[in-house]
Amino acid sequence: MAEDQPPASLPSRPKELAEEAAAPSKNALKKAAKDKEKAEKAAKRKAAEDAQRKESEASDISSDDYGHVPLVGLPSSTPAEVPWVRLSEIASEFTDTTPMDESGGPHVIFQAVAENARVQSAKLAFLVFRQGQDTIQAVVAASDTLSRQMVKFAGSMSAESVVLVHGIVKKPKELVKSTSISHLEVHVKKLYIISEAEVLPMQLADAERALPVEGEEAQEDDSRPIVTLSTRLNNRTIDLAAKQNRAIFTIKDGVVALFSEYLRNLGFIGIQSPKLLGASSEGGSNVFEVKYFERKAYLAQSPQLYKQMLIAAGWDRVFEVNPVFRAENSNTARHLTEFTGLDLEMAFDRNYHEVVELLEGLMLYIFNGLRTKYKDATETVRKIYHVEEFKLPEAGKVPRISFAEGIQMLREDGLEIGDFEDLSTPDEKRLGALVLKKYNSDFYVLDQFPLAIRPFYTMPSASHPYFSSKETGSSAPATVPDPNTGYSNSYDFFMRGQEILSGAQRIHSAAFLQQRMREAVTPVDPNSDGLRDYVNAFKYGCPRHGGGGIGLERIVMLWLGLPNIRLASAFPRDPGRLLP
Ligand code: AMO
Numbered sequence: 001m002a003e004d005q006p007p008a009s010l011p012s013r014p015k016e017l018a019e020e021a022a023a024p025s026k027n028a029l030k031k032a033a034k035d036k037e038k039a040e041k042a043a044k045r046k047a048a049e050d051a052q053r054k055e056s057e058a059s060d061i062s063s064d065d066y067g068h069v070p071l072v073g074l075p076s077s078t079p080a081e082v083p084w085v086r087l088s089e090i091a092s093e094f095t096d097t098t099p100m101d102e103s104g105g106p107h108v109i110f111q112a113v114a115e116n117a118r119v120q121s122a123k124l125a126f127l128v129f130r131q132g133q134d135t136i137q138a139v140v141a142a143s144d145t146l147s148r149q150m151v152k153f154a155g156s157m158s159a160e161s162v163v164l165v166h167g168i169v170k171k172p173k174e175l176v177k178s179t180s181i182s183h184l185e186v187h188v189k190k191l192y193i194i195s196e197a198e199v200l201p202m203q204l205a206d207a208e209r210a211l212p213v214e215g216e217e218a219q220e221d222d223s224r225p226i227v228t229l230s231t232r233l234n235n236r237t238i239d240l241a242a243k244q245n246r247a248i249f250t251i252k253d254g255v256v257a258l259f260s261e262y263l264r265n266l267g268f269i270g271i272q273s274p275k276l277l278g279a280s281s282e283g284g285s286n287v288f289e290v291k292y293f294e295r296k297a298y299l300a301q302s303p304q305l306y307k308q309m310l311i312a313a314g315w316d317r318v319f320e321v322n323p324v325f326r327a328e329n330s331n332t333a334r335h336l337t338e339f340t341g342l343d344l345e346m347a348f349d350r351n352y353h354e355v356v357e358l359l360e361g362l363m364l365y366i367f368n369g370l371r372t373k374y375k376d377a378t379e380t381v382r383k384i385y386h387v388e389e390f391k392l393p394e395a396g397k398v399p400r401i402s403f404a405e406g407i408q409m410l411r412e413d414g415l416e417i418g419d420f421e422d423l424s425t426p427d428e429k430r431l432g433a434l435v436l437k438k439y440n441s442d443f444y445v446l447d448q449f450p451l452a453i454r455p456f457y458t459m460p461s462a463s464h465p466y467f468s469s470k471e472t473g474s475s476a477p478a479t480v481p482d483p484n485t486g487y488s489n490s491y492d493f494f495m496r497g498q499e500i501l502s503g504a505q506r507i508h509s510a511a512f513l514q515q516r517m518r519e520a521v522t523p524v525d526p527n528s529d530g531l532r533d534y535v536n537a538f539k540y541g542c543p544r545h546g547g548g549g550i551g552l553e554r555i556v557m558l559w560l561g562l563p564n565i566r567l568a569s570a571f572p573r574d575p576g577r578l579l580p
Contacts (some may be wrong), residue, residue, distance in 0.1 A: 010087040033404055035154040065190040067244045069164055075192055078109065078164065085110050087181060090169055093261050096183035104170035104187065111194065113241075117157040117205070125155030128179055129165060129186065132232060138167065138186040146189070151447070153187065160197035160204065166190035179495055202235045208243035210384050211562040219372070229564060239507075244515040248381035248568060251370060252521055252556045254377070256321055258369040259550075261341050262362050268317040268344060273298055273306035275323065279530030282455065288327045292304040298507060299325035302549055303533045304457070307345035308506055312542040319344040321378040321552070329575045333564045334425075335496065336553060345547035347504075349502040352459070352505035355546035356445060359503065360398045363443065363493060367392050370559060378560065387561025390496070391442045399435055399444040403487065406446050410432045414449040420450035420485070425498075432497020442496050457513065457548075459505040461487040476511040483519040489546070495558035503548025510538035 017472035064077055085108045094105050112129035119125045140146070140154040155164070157441035159326040162289050175182040232239040239245060260270060269333055280287040282300045282478040288299040300331040303320050310318045324341035333340065344362075348354040370378060393399060401409075410417055417423075423431065435444045451460050460466050464486040507513045513535055514526040526535045556568035566572040571580060 003105075011129060022089055022312045038278070039462070045349060052564070054331070056149060057163070060112070060147045061145065062147040065166075066150045066153050067192055068196075069192045069194045075190075078166070081390060082109055087129070087131045087136050088402060089169070090182045091134065091136075094184060096113075096171075097242060100169075100171050105169040105184075107166070107189075108186070108437060109164070109166050111162065114157050114159065114161045114163050116133065116159050117155050119152065119155030123151060127154060127188070127311075129163070134181055136186055137172065137176045137179050137189050138185060139164070140188045140191065142185075150191070153406060154191050157193070158199065160199045160200060160238075161193050162195040162197075164190075164192040164194055169483055186328075200238055202238055203343070204238065204241055205523065207232060207239045208244060208384065210386075211563055211567070220364045229566065233566065233572065233577065234580070238474060244381045244384045245567075247377035248556060248562070249561065249570060250376050250377040251286050251381070252552065252568060254370060254374045255366055255555050255559075256340075258322065258366045260319070260364065262365045263319045263344060265359070266317065270317045271307065271310060271318045272321050272322060273300070273303040273320060275325070277530065279528060282524075286327045288325050294340075302328055302341060303343050304455075304549070305531075307343055307547060308545065309534060311345050311347055311545045312537040316543070317344075317346045317349040322446075322485055324549075331426075331575055333566075336569060336572055339554075339565075339569070340513055341553035342552050343547065344551040347543035347545045352544075352546045355503070355505070355548070356400065356447065356448055356491055359493065359501065359548050360445065361395075362399075363501075364392070364395055364398070366555070367559070381560045381562075383560050385563070388425070388481065391436065391440055392557060393439065393441040393443060397442050400441040401435070401444065402448045403450065404448070406431050420452060422450075422453045428499060429497040432494055435494075436529055442550055443494070445493050447491045448487045449490045449492065451486055452521050454483040454488050454490045454504060456517045456522075456524060457506045458516075459489045459502070459507050461489055462495065463487065476509065476515040479515070479519070482514075484521050493548075493550075495555065496561070498554065498558055500554045500558065501548045501550040503546060504545070505546040507539055507544045508544050510535055513538055535575070 017252070030399075046368060064075075070074060072380045089112065090106075090108060094100065110129075110131065112131045115128040115130045115135060117127045125140040127138040127140065140151050142148045142151050154233055157544065165186065165188060167188045167190075169184055171183065171188055172185040203580050206224075209226060211226065211232075219474065240249075244373075264270070266498060267531070270529060275293065276290070277298045277300055280289075280301075282301055282304060286310055288302055290297050290299060297478075303322065307318050307320060322343075323338055325338050327334075327337065328335060344359075345360065346355060352464060371392075406418070406423075407417055407419060413434055414429065415428065415430065417427065429489075431446075432442075432444075436442060449462060465480040466483065488504065491503075492499050492503075493501035507516055517524045517526045517531065517535075526532070537575060553565050553568040557565045558561070562568060566574065
């Protein structure tokens with residue numbers, strides 16, 4: 001018989017069992033009586049509590065003045081015609097010399113975050129309200145018009161809840177040291193929760209402590225353990241509410257604004273090149289492959305080929321601020337798999353040093369802009385990450401040293417290194433320290449890199465064997481015995497001994513470009529899908545040109561002396577992190 005078929009007829013139940021089912025046991029009766037008793041008691045308790053609450057509400061003179069804001073609309077006590085204010089406006093309108101009598105200043109309505117709340121006594125609670133970077137102390141004091149219930153409600157508010165406040169601005173008896181606005185405080189009259197915060201998985205105060213530099217112990221002699229970078233990044237929304245984080249991203253935005261402003265003023269056009277590519281273009285293995293309908297596509301490792309194609313199109317000066325993707329499994333404090341590239345490309349007249357000069361001017365403009373316009377934000381971060389002030393050279397005096405000279409300085413300092421060897425990160429930092437000592441500048445340019453360690457599109461130096469024989473015109477020079485020796489018209493820019501920019505004069509001759517693609521240390525195929533259109537772009541006339549690419553997060557990290565580049569990315573991507 002199949003298991004799921006019922007038997008033809010069920011066997012009849014023994015008589016006792018049937019009776020037991022009909023008449024419950026003594027134990028079952030006892031239990032039911034107990035349950036009933038319990039339920040009655042609970043109902044009584046609830047009724048008593050309800051009655052007490054009703055009584056308390058009836059006697060609560062402030063019952064309309066606190067509570068929760070509905071999801072849509074506002075409490076009826078909030079007048080439609082009164083504008084809501086910003087704390088910064090109040091602070092600048094009512095300075096510490098503004099006369100204010102006992103009854104205080106203006107009645108204000110504002111929205112803020114309750115950074116913390118504490119009950120001092122049944123009649124008094126203190127809160128700190130935050131709006132952006134501004135914080136102010138608030139007092140909730142029981143009186144004839146403000147109930148103790150409201151004091152309790154305010155003082156037990158969960159930290160980081162978003163609130164609507166009605167209050168009177170007054171001068172505190174003493175300056176409040178713990179808030180950014182110290183000469184004023186708010187006497188709360190009405191207080192409503194707009195969005196109640198749950199218990200935080202990590203305290204904001206922890207996010208406001210410095211992370212140690214990689215491999216170093218925490219600096220502070222505080223017994224509380226430092227919350228790790230990983231925990232901070234896992235809870236990034238809370239972390240980003242920390243003051244220094246807001247300042248970091250204000251500065252980052254400032255760098256973008258200064259970069260674009262400088263270049264637009266010099267006639268550059270902002271462009272948006274594609275990030276989805278049909279073929280991996282720069283030949284490297286560091287490219288992310290993605291599914292593109294029935295085909296494969298690749299995420300752009302740089303706007304390089306496109307910015308050059310636009311120069312070939314006669315645009316003369318272009319710049320771009322966009323994400324750059326690198327599939328590098330580099331788990332270091334200065335690598336991300338997605339970063340923001342600040343790129344530019346320009347035609348030049350006589351010499352590629354015109355491009356270097358423009359780039360130097362651009363970087364000095366950014367640094368000076370950060371010093372002046374972003375002074376407060378810089379100071380906010382430097383209070384937490386104590387770092388030496390960034391030493392800037394005078395305009396027009398940026399140290400520009402050749403790669404050969406750099407190698408010489410390192411050798412004199414005791415390093416054994418070959419003439420054409422690429423610099424490791426420690427070598428770069430060491431050279432940065434030597435340059436700082438010699439030129440008193442945290443910013444310098446290393447020019448004329450060995451050709452062998454630069455990409456295929458890099459123009460070799462005028463001194464390269466390629467150009468030593470006959471006049472080549474715009475066609476390709478003759479093949480030389482060892483094409484990857486010598487130097488190139490390429491450069492890197494450094495901040496505090498770390499690379500922030502890489503650039504070069506590019507090969508503008510299609511014939512020579514194809515030759516270099518084949519002769520490069522890592523050859524690429526000029527006829528491949530990813531490179532054919534790029535090579536063709538130079539067949540129809542292209543000015544001599546050069547440019548550079550800058551890592552935005554690197555500038556921010558090095559300007560502020562942050563211990564890790566991830567701190568300069570709101571939601572960083574690295575080999576181990578794709579969330580949040
Ligand atoms: P390069 O590959 O050197 O050059 O990149 C330019 C600049 O980008 C930054 N950078 C990075 N920042 C964070 N994480 C990374 N993984 C990372 N890799 C690079 C650095 C670097 O100097 N096409 C050329 C630019 C050009 O020649 O115009 C290029 O992409 O600050």
